[in-house]
Amino acid sequence: MPRNAGLIWIVEDDDAVARLIGSTLERYDFASERFDSGEALLRQLRQRTPGLCILDLGLPDMDGLELLRQIRAQHAFGLLILTGRGDTYDRVTGLELGADDYMVKPFEPRELIARVRSVLRRYQPALPGTQGEAPRVAAFAGWRFDSATHDLTSPAGQTETLSLAEATLLRRLLERPNQILSREQLLDGRNLDALDRSIDLRVSRLRKRLEENPQHARLIKTVYGAGYLFCAEVVWL
Ligand code: CA
Numbered sequence: 509m510p511r512n513a514g515l516i517w518i519v520e521d522d523d524a525v526a527r528l529i530g531s532t533l534e535r536y537d538f539a540s541e542r543f544d545s546g547e548a549l550l551r552q553l554r555q556r557t558p559g560l561c562i563l564d565l566g567l568p569d570m571d572g573l574e575l576l577r578q579i580r581a582q583h584a585f586g587l588l589i590l591t592g593r594g595d596t597y598d599r600v601t602g603l604e605l606g607a608d609d610y611m612v613k614p615f616e617p618r619e620l621i622a623r624v625r626s627v628l629r630r631y632q633p634a635l636p637g638t639q640g641e642a643p644r645v646a647a648f649a650g651w652r653f654d655s656a657t658h659d660l661t662s663p664a665g666q667t668e669t670l671s672l673a674e675a676t677l678l679r680r681l682l683e684r685p686n687q688i689l690s691r692e693q694l695l696d697g698r699n700l701d702a703l704d705r706s707i708d709l710r711v712s713r714l715r716k717r718l719e720e721n722p723q724h725a726r727l728i729k730t731v732y733g734a735g736y737l738f739c740a741e742v743v744w745l
Contacts, residue, residue: 509555509556509557510555510556510557511556511557511558511559511585512556512557512558512559513559513628513631513632514538514539514559515539515540515541515558515559516533516538516539516540516541516558516559516560516561516562516624517540517541517542517543517549517552517558517560517561517562518530518533518540518541518542518543518561518562519542519543519544519545519546519549519561519562519563519564519567519572519575520542520543520544520562520564520590521544521545521564521566521567521568522564523544525564525613526542526544529542529562529590529615529620530542532617532620532621533621533624535617536621538621538624541558544568545567545568545569545570546567546569546570546572546574546575547569547570549561549575549579550575550578553579553582553583557583557585558585559585559586559628559631560585560586560587560588560624560627560628560631561579561585561586561587561588562588562589562590562624563575563576563587563588563589563590563591563607564589564590564591565589565591565592565593565598565602566591566592566593572589572591573598573601573602573605576589576602576605576606576607577605580605580606584631585631586608586624586627586628586630586631587606587607587608587627588607588608588609588610588611588623588624588627589602589607589609589610589611590611590612590613590615590620591610591611591612591613592612592613593612594612596729599686599737599739600688600731600737603686603687603688603737604688608627608630608687609623609626609627609685609686610686611623611741619741619743622743623741626744643744643745644656644744645744645745646679646682646742646743646744646745647742647743647744647745648682648685648727648740648741648742648743649663649727649740649741650662650663651663651718653675653678653679653682655675655679655682657669658670658671658672658674658675660678660717660718668717670717673706673710674710674713674714674717677694677707677710677711677714678714680693680694681694681728681736681738682738682742682744684738685738685739685740685741685742686737686738686739686740687737687738688731688734688735688736688737689735689736689737689738690734690735691707691708691735691736693735694707694735694736695707711728711730711736714728715727715728726739727739727740
């Protein structure tokens with residue numbers, strides 16, 4: 509099936525929003541095509557696939573989560589949900605069904621582009637010689653984390669240096685935000701039994717540093733029975 513890795517599909521029934529997404533993409537040199545219903549997208553998918561699809565959840569003919577499930581049953585290209593629905597249930601279900609990222613409207617054009625690029629990178633084979641140029645500073649929710657020095661700077665500008673264990677965990681979360689990560693993934697699969705509890709311990713230490721109220725965590729959410737979810741827009745600089 510023909511696959512156009514540079515093409516972005518927009519599934520959005522609201523004309524004004526679709527135009528805004530399309531013009532944002534165009535400004536950053538991405539070609540896009542727009543579909544105003546789930547059925548229109550599924551029809552095209554029988555013939556060709558894009559590099560990435562930006563998917564609204566509130567569609568006139570079907571729920572976007574159902575459309576997502578049908579796409580993922582057959583295709584592996586980038587999927588970014590861009591929706592007015594910001595509740596945890598939709599977010600978690602969308603990510604569980606295989607969306608690569610989740611954004612809530614209204615969107616910041618530059619953030620949309622950063623996330624589009626990040627999803628597209630995930631689907632690209634690694635290029636030789638690019639490892640040394642990986643970005644090392646992550647910005648999220650007003651915080652900054654330098655993955656080389658382990659310095660964590662708060663929105664108020666205070667810097668603390670994290671322990672190696674905390675820094676490693678935070679880096680894993682920041683590398684894959686808005687995805688459910690199991691304890692095993694957070695530990696890299698090593699010595700799971702012994703370290704299972706230590707992950708929870710490290711998470712609670714990180715929460716004490718990052719969260720206003722560690723009992724009601726907003727950044728590092730627990731997904732019961734599954735693991736943890738880092739809920740923030742992360743931009744690597
Ligand atoms: Ca809609």
